[in-house]
Amino acid sequence: xxxxxxxxxxxxxxxxxxxxxxxxxxxxxxxxxxxxxxxxxxxxxxxxxxxxxxxxxxxxxxxxxxxxxxxxxxxxxxxxxxxxxxxxxxxxxxxxxxxxxxxxxxxxxxxxxxxxxxxxxxxxxxxxxxxxxxxxxxxxxxxxxxxxxxxxxxxxxxxxxxxxxxxxxxxxxxxxxxxxxxxxxxxxxxxxxxxxxxxxxxxxxxxxxxxxxxxxxxxxxxx
Ligand code: CA
Numbered sequence: 001x002x003x004x005x006x007x008x009x010x011x012x013x014x015x016x017x018x019x020x021x022x023x024x025x026x027x028x029x030x031x032x033x034x035x036x037x038x039x040x041x042x043x044x045x046x047x048x049x050x051x052x053x054x055x056x057x058x059x060x061x062x063x064x065x066x067x068x069x070x071x072x073x074x075x076x077x078x079x080x081x082x083x084x085x086x087x088x089x090x091x092x093x094x095x096x097x098x099x100x101x102x103x104x105x106x107x108x109x110x111x112x113x114x115x116x117x118x119x120x121x122x123x124x125x126x127x128x129x130x131x132x133x134x135x136x137x138x139x140x141x142x143x144x145x146x147x148x149x150x151x152x153x154x155x156x157x158x159x160x161x162x163x164x165x166x167x168x169x170x171x172x173x174x175x176x177x178x179x180x181x182x183x184x185x186x187x188x189x190x191x192x193x194x195x196x197x198x199x200x201x202x203x204x205x206x207x208x209x210x211x212x213x214x215x216x217x218x219x220x221x222x223x
Contacts, residue, residue, distance in 0.1 A: 002047040002117055003027045007037030007063065008079070009055050017050065020106050026113075034058030038066045046074050048116050050109070053080040053091070061094045068095040075116040077109070085216040089171045092217075098168060115167070130166040131210040131222040133202055135159060149201050154179075158194050159202075162211065162221035171218040195219055 004026045008014040014030055021028045029046070031037040035057035041049055049067075053060035060078055067074065078096040080087060091099045097119070098112050128135040134143045140156060142149045151159065161179050162170060172192075176185035185191055195211055203209045212220045 001025060001027045003029070003045060004113070005029050005031065005037070005040055005046045005049045007031045007034065007041075007049065007055065007060070008052040009033060010052075013052075016106075017109075020110075021113075024110055034060065034063045038063045041067050041074065042070055042072060044072065044074075048113055049074055049076045050113070051076050051078050051096075053078055053082065061090065064094045064096060075119060077112055077116060079104070088169075089173065089217055092169065092171055093173050093177075097165075119166075128160065128163040128166075130163045132204070133159070133163070133210060133221075135163055144202050145204075151198075151201065154194060155198055155201070159198055159221075162219065166221045167223040169214040169217045169220045173218075175218065 002025075004021055006014060006017050006021065006028060008017060008030075009032050011032070014032060018028050018030055029040060031040050034055040037049075037051065037055065038058055040046075041063065051060045051063060055063070058066070060080075064076055064078070067076070075097040076095065078091045078099040079102060080091065080099055081102045083101045088099060097116055100109060100112060126136065126138050128137065132145050135156075136142070137160065142151050142156065142159065157179050158175065161175065172185075173183060175191050176183045180190070199209050199211055202211075210222055212222060214220050
């Protein structure tokens with residue numbers, strides 16, 4: 001049974017999520033403050049965390065930062081009443097795997113949670129697959145629909161990063177920080193140049209690009 005930690009300070013919402021997730025077959029632990037959420041999350045053992053952004057003591061982004069700083073890779077679904085591009089980028093940059101804007105339908109939360117749990121399993125595999133592209137992490141080989149594609153070291157790193165976040169938007173800031181190890185790259189067009197190089201090598205002739213542009217945010221490798 002997958003174990004989920006729910007961190008939410010609105011008692012009614014917390015009870016609703018707890019009951020709904022239990023009926024859907026999850027084992028649920030709850031916390032009503034950011035402090036308790038961080039303590040439980042850091043103790044580990046969860047398959048996913050549903051984390052509200054606005055919380056007392058520590059807010060959701062601070063809880064997330066504490067988890068990631070401790071090397072805790074648990075997938076996190078951020079709940080937020082905020083929905084501007086800046087907020088979304090801030091949430092993704094802080095290490096959230098997905099976000100859901102309040103008010104949301106419980107069925108959508110369940111669907112996103114299932115997707116996060118599936119991705120958690122993929123991350124442990126030595127071969128990543130997305131949009132007809134196969135990335136063999138051990139042999140560092142890439143193929144598209146069965147034919148091998150030669151990539152440079154940097155192209156490979158960029159593709160691996162996009163594949164680990166497949167189906168989710170990745171910001172230029174994340175790519176600068178995690179692929180180039182230099183946040184200043186987000187400000188240059190280097191990221192864009194490399195994305196276009198990858199597109200040239202991977203996109204099917206005449207078909208839509210495997211790497212979509214997410215306006216105002218960055219890029220997304222299709223699933
Ligand atoms: Ca709240």
